[in-house]
Amino acid sequence: MSVSEAPKIVTLNVLDIKPYWRNPRENHDAVQAVKRSIELYGYNQLIAVDRKNVIIAGHTRYLALRELGWAHIPVQVLDLDDRQAKAYRIIDNKTSEFAKWDGSLLLAELKELGDDLPSLQPFFREPLPFLEAGLIRLDAPAPVLRPGSRSEEHTSEL
Numbered sequence: 001m002s003v004s005e006a007p008k009i010v011t012l013n014v015l016d017i018k019p020y021w022r023n024p025r026e027n028h029d030a031v032q033a034v035k036r037s038i039e040l041y042g043y044n045q046l047i048a049v050d051r052k053n054v055i056i057a058g059h060t061r062y063l064a065l066r067e068l069g070w071a072h073i074p075v076q077v078l079d080l081d082d083r084q085a086k087a088y089r090i091i092d093n094k095t096s097e098f099a100k101w102d103g104s105l106l107l108a109e110l111k112e113l114g115d116d117l118p119s120l121q122p123f124f125r126e127p128l129p130f131l132e133a134g135l136i137r138l139d140a141p142a143p144v145l146r147p148g149s150r151s152e153e154h155t156s157e158l
Helices: 028-041 059-067 082-098 103-123 128-132
Strands: 008-013 047-049 055-057 072-077
Touching: 028 059, 028 103, 055 059, 055 082, 103 128
Parallel strands: 047 072
Antiparallel strands: 008 072, 047 055
């Protein structure tokens, strides 16, 4: 597939879509939030699969759609070889780690939502009232994992 070539979009039976057997991203904690997002706003980011219907990007969306009972799922089929698919699978997830939040801009957006704000709480780990009060900084350094710790048991570096 050339860079300028658009991926092919097809609708597959959910049972024909295969999660990548060695997906390094632990995404089960995100499934409920993604499921709720799809319920509220629709399925707007297609799952990317290879020519054999193995997921390249979108494992969490796939799990959420299954839980929602979808029998058929529109996907984009990428024409990548195995090596490219493996690299893209990693890069697709890793690049988001470079992004940072501008706390003041996020706070302005949140404040404009007014009465809708409580409906967003499931999408945040931090309590939204704490964000609004400035008690939590979203631009703080990312936590550092201790060797042997699990991702949800991380502590900040001193």
